[in-house]
Amino acid sequence: MKLLNRVSHYDDVQLQFWRSDFPILKTKVHGKQLVYLDNAATTQKPLTVIETEQEYYRNYNANVHRGIHTLSQTATEAFEAARTKVQHLINAASPNEIIFVRGTTEGVNLVAQSYGRSRFQANDEIILSQMEHHSNIVPWQILCQQTGARLRIIPVNTIGELQMEVFESLLNEHTRLVAVTHVSNALGTINPVNEIIDQAHQRNIPVLLDGAQAIAHLPVDVQELDCDFYVFSGHKLYGPTGVGVLFGKAALLDAMPPYQGGGDMIRSVSFENTSYNTLPYKFEAGTPNIAGVIALGDAVDYVTSIGFEAIGEHEQALLSYATQRMGRIPGLRIIGTAVKKIGILSFVLEGIHPHDIGTILNNQGVAIRTGHHCTMPLMERLGLPGTARASFALYNTRKEVDALVEAIYKAKEVFKL
Amino acid sequence: MNDLRDLYQDTILDHYRQPRNFGHLDNANCAAEGFNPLCGDKLSLYLRVRDGIIEDIHFEGSGCAIATASASLMTECLKGKSQAEALKLLKNFHGAITGVLPVGDLGKLEVLAGISEFPERVKCATLAWHTMKAALENNQVAVTTE
DSSP states (O other), rough: OOHHHHHHHHHHHHHHHHHOOOGGOOOOETTTEEEEOTTTTOOOOOOHHHHHHHHHHHHOOOOSSSSSSSHHHHHHHHHHHHHHHHHHHOOOOOGGGGGEHHHHHHHHIIIIIIIIIITTTTOEEEETTTOOOGGGTTHHHHHHHHHEEEEEOOOOTTTOOOHHHHHHHHTTEEEEEEEEEEEEEEEEEEOOOHHHHHHHHHHTEEEEEOTTTTTTTOOOOOOHHHEEEEEEEETTTTTTTTEEEEEEHHHHHHHHSSSSSTSSSSSESSSEEEEOOOGGGOOSSOOOOHHHHHHHHHHHHHHHHHHHHHHHEEEEEEHHHHHHHTTTTTTTEOOOOOSSSSSEEEEETBBBBBBHHHHHHHHHTOOOOOOOOOOOOHHHHOOSSOOOEOOOOOOOOOOHHHHHHHHHHHHHHHTTT | OOOHHHHHHHHHHHHSSSTTBBOTTOOOOOEEEHHHEETTTEEEEEEEEEEEEEEEEEEEEOHHHHHHHHHHHHHHHHHOHHHHHHHHHHHHHHHTTTSSSSSSSGGGGGGGGGGGGOOGGGGHHHHHHHHHHHTTTOHHHHEEOO
């Protein structure tokens, strides 16, 4: 017993260290201590990431891959070092497989327009799931309009898991691509991506994984997964907004036409003929988000220094504590009770619309997301207009879960329930 | 907490739980749909207008307490009013909840004045009203708050 207490005390101390890395957590909202539980929308940034971004602008702001002057060389080195950090984070075989984009959305659009548009034709099929974020639906719909390809959808069961037996039946000779989310942003479900990739590859069908919700919570190894494309955003990984990553297998990326034309992505240009640069630059037209990329590299250093084992252990303990406490609130129903989940708790409260819950919680300093979470087809499947969603990150505490529970009781009180 | 009590007054909770003039209106001659893409709130509004007077007005749909209560109260206020009066009331109501105009003589709608402390909820409260305006102007395009 004593030992257990000591372990838990040690963990609390550790957690306070992590929290002290994030200046924004000291903020007060409506006179209350901020309880930030909207991490699935975006995570907060540690001071080191904020300072790294500033440092670029203060000390070595210059364009990359062009100048021979010192600042440009320093900036280029830092920029390319970030690429290597991302490569190691997801264990890609080469830094050339790491393409910097604006975010997950741009990564998906890049694959749809470059890979899909040059290959797909009428009657080809793209398999998505019912739990996709709109950003992994709409780019494919646009591609379908352009090429005549069709979408096939893996349904979700009532607890928020993919119906894998249906997935198997959807795979056929017309299937050209499977694009599914690694983790559901609305429910927290961790999808059986190994099995999906395995089954698709048996038919030589490539798989794109939307890693937006997985990247800050799970160790990702693209070689072990053997996925063909993996996309994620920096801002959900404690990094800045406006920068994200597309991983693609080099052979696939090499064979794909450019997504956008411009500077940096060319080898030589004449009005008669232009030849393109090699990977990864072929897909990085124009001056990139240099400060963002460098700061993302720092965010990668930050999470890897803590380690996914510690992060996962902490977040899973928090999820299980929150699930227990929330489950005891009368009239509260947790939406998404898959066996494997990350720290996302979607819920509805009888007699109070999610939007009203959001306002009352905000009044107590508790920041959550309410609405359809950009997953309207999933909400329709679940028969809900939307949910309230609390999502955890490495800096959240049990005390914050208690504040969330207390604020929910306050909402019931305001609604006289 | 006081702000919350001002926002969620008993009258509002009552109209949320038991919306008045709720459901389809047969023999309506004006209708429009309203949609708040941010939160997914949807409502359909039906009016019967004769000689410039709103004889009857109904709504249906799903939304938060603020959107539902505002729609319900609006239908109560507008029944029997002229189109010009309805549009004037929209202007005064919008002005009051955005804090631009004094609450003045809003009658029943005064219970919604607390929204001025919650700017992020103005869209919820005005959804039904913008939809009403579109219906009267015979605008067939669905109204959104964005």
